[in-house]
Amino acid sequence: MSRQLPVGGGAEIRAAAMGDLRADRGAVVGLVLVNGLAAAAGLIGPWLVGRIIDTIRAGSGDVLSTVDRLAFGALLFTVVQTVLSWWALKIGYRFGERTAARVRERFLQRTLALPPRVADQLPAGDLITRGSTDASLVAMVLRYALPEVLVATVHALFLIVAVLVLDPRLGLCGLLCLIGGGAAVRWYLRRARPVYLAAAASQADLADVVASTAKGARTIEVLGLEERRTEVTEAAIAEARSARLGALWLRTVLFPWSEVSLALPAVGVLLVGGALYANGSVSLGVVVTATLYLRQLVGPLNTLMLWIEQLQGAVASYARVEGIADIPATDAPRTAPTAETTATAATTAVAETAAVAETPAAVESVGSEGHGDRIRVDGAHYSYTGVRDVLRGIDLLVQPGERLAIVGTSGAGKSTLARLLAGLDRPHTGSVTIAGTAVADLPPDQLREHVVLITQDHHVFHDTVRDNLLIARPDASDEELVDALRAVGASWLDDLPDGLDTEIGSDTNLDGARAQQLSLARVVLADPHTLILDEATALLDPKTARQTEQSLAAVLRGRTVIAIAHRLQTAHDADRIAVMEAGELVELGTHHELVTAGGVYGQLWRRWHTDLPPNNQ
Structure with missing residues (x-):
């Protein structure tokens, strides 16, 4: 398989995520604030339902009028919660769109900033996958998952605090019933990152095999390599399938456990609350309110469970997109220019555009003579594999x-020498210079x-x-x-x-x-x-x-x-x-x-x- 590009580490991903949050801090603050108000409004409805039950059981005073007022209040705060939740999602979606645009632009700028000699040697399939599939997954999560997960998280926290404040015994009972789900999530998260990184890498390998096969179709047909290329492609498909099945197996463990664990808190509170009510330790309204809170908790927790798989895939994709920053700007691992590693049209576009990208000049401006500069090659040696030199001891002076x-x-090495003269590769020993400056060291604009x-x-x-x-x-x-x-x-x-x-x-x-x-x-x-x-x-x-x-x-x-x-x-x-x-x-x-x-x-x-x-x- 082709060489894989770098993948961002945990610290690097956290730093990039914090940078994206800081870049749009106004939207983040607004999202948290509006979401908190929506969660607070959502707590009042169940509490008023509990008050209605206790009022009816007490049977004193103008019961009907009191119940009507409480019911109207519950309806009003439900509407307020709905409007605030819609507003929070709107803020979140817009934040996600802007952040997704920044991620894509950052990926493109980093790719275009690479020197042509480096961009020309990148594995085409891996680069294409990161710029398309991985970037799209990150954008989708930022667009939809991030606001929904944040809304669900804030709601869940408010509900947990509310049930604990309402009655600590019932609150602890509900939380204890969630331990099984928490253990399943912890088990899943400990295994998810390497599995999803492997799945993304196998997809990149498959894309690279398909791209190189399509580009070299003529050569494959002339040399009769169809069967060999078919075998390579089938092997890449099998590896990608195996990696995806590994991720699927994790989900088959996570989701059944989560479904069971999410139903347990309400059941546990009803059982414990019933016993406490029978002993006169708690009112029926409190039991009903606690049960409603925990039933409401199922919604946000279910949202978190549904998105957790996408989030793991997105984190892996985010690591791959951010990993472009770790590609050395001076030397890329060398690969022989075979049908499997030759750049596709997409990589050619990146290399061509990189030649005109603006980067800070790290060397002095070359040559005051303008069109009169001479190109000098002194003792140049070059090898694609590091084992055998394809150029040996080249000395050449090209006059203006x-x-x-x-x-x-x-x-004979003609095209390889041309690449050295153009600065796309650098000799392993010796030099290729213009007016005394190495051609490969020139910033793209120069x-x-x-x-x-x-x-x-x-x-x-x-x-x-x-x-x-x-x-x-x-x-x-x-x-x-x-x-x-x-x-x-x-x-x-x-x-x-x-x-x-x-x-x-x-x-x-x-x-x-x-x-x-x-x-x-x-x-x-x-x-x-x-x-x-x-x-x-x-x-x-x-x-x-x-x-x-x-x-x-x-x-x-x-x-x-x-x-x-x-x-x-x-x-x-x-x-x-x-x-x-x-x-x-x-x-x-x-x-x-x-x-x-x-x-x-x-x-x-x-x-x-x-x-x-x-x-x-």
Whole structure:
């Protein structure tokens, strides 16, 4: 299974919860105050019923008039309790909505604040589950459970105090009858947290398996891995099912015990109260009032029992959502880029957006020369697994304005080197620097001004065209946004129903070429001095690829360009060519120099040139 992200500890969750309460303390105070008034109003009705019974038994004075007044009072306070309870729930629901929004926004901000090299290595399924299922469960509990649980808790406390004040003997009898339910709850709570965390983790693993299988469907089909992937998926489903059954078993113990224990207090008070009444120790009205209080207690306690399971699941989800804060911002545990760990579109979106997120600058601004900064690689080694280096001893200096092509056979380390140059990964030994500062240490806002990696992966958010572009430069004017689209040949802007205000995904959809043009327009707005190209048109059909390459030409003009060259014609047109073989830089020079030398590049060129169709030579 995939690596799980951190989970917040008990102290961390308590601190986050207190912070959320303090952020909306006015609503919390109002909720407690109104709820207390509602609980107090609810106590008066049963007390008046007891007075009615004692008045009727006494039979003195104007009984009918007295009973009418007492009955009217009971009705009035019941209405008051109903109105106050509705008001308390209204306050609670609004508090829950605002707090749920804060939790979601905090999760999003923490995720976007991660450096791209870290976000790109996160387990996609776990991240998606935390941002969707876990966040939704937390929001649901804050929206509904929190106000209802608080209302139920306050009512229960008022009722318990009231019955103790009414007659301590009857109150203690009722509380003793609740011991069985309390023991069942204690047994449940001691076991619930690890069980619900395991259930959430298994769901995340299942989501990761499904996402990676869907993303790698072509590769799975070509390599005939369907049976193997089916087995992996079935194993993940079985684990998720087993974890959910574990949580279900806890409920099958808790709820039967709670149902029995909630009926016992009223029964016990009737038995003990009957004996006390027979001995003349207590009036019948007191017994009836105590019984009514304890019957009322069933309502809030039943509410607490019903929500307790959801609360345990929500606490586990809250721990997972808050655990994002514990992801190291510098180094993430490394995983090899296999089909199971490759980021899905959601993770790609997070990584791309993280590249434009605002974070406090921890290093000095790099390079006073602007577009004249040089990129230097000194003795760089890198490994995905920590066992075998895929890059070994790379030394390279990229001059400002240079067009450098990196070539080599599949698996030579070209794309890995591109990631190091773009700051998405850092070498284990050696360095990759711009003007003396490590590229991987640059805050995202500075990094995008210097280096941008362009691949075949691009992401378009379900938002307006304007907001899709502003993530690259939030202060850009509409004129600058239009100019950026024009620069990459995006003439389709004129055909959109609302121009820059058109909602992508609602008003219109962008095909591969248009989506890539929008992504390239972001590059124009970010205005980096260096572009790294890694198969930017590899997944596009020939016509779309030609359109995209024309758009790329406009973006590349006047910049330093480092191209991962999968076609040697691209290398032929470069200023210099770096040749990779088995993770090492084995040759560096111009096309003419390398062909003349007759080394690795010369052999690749002759083989490629020989294999070309006659009309392409």
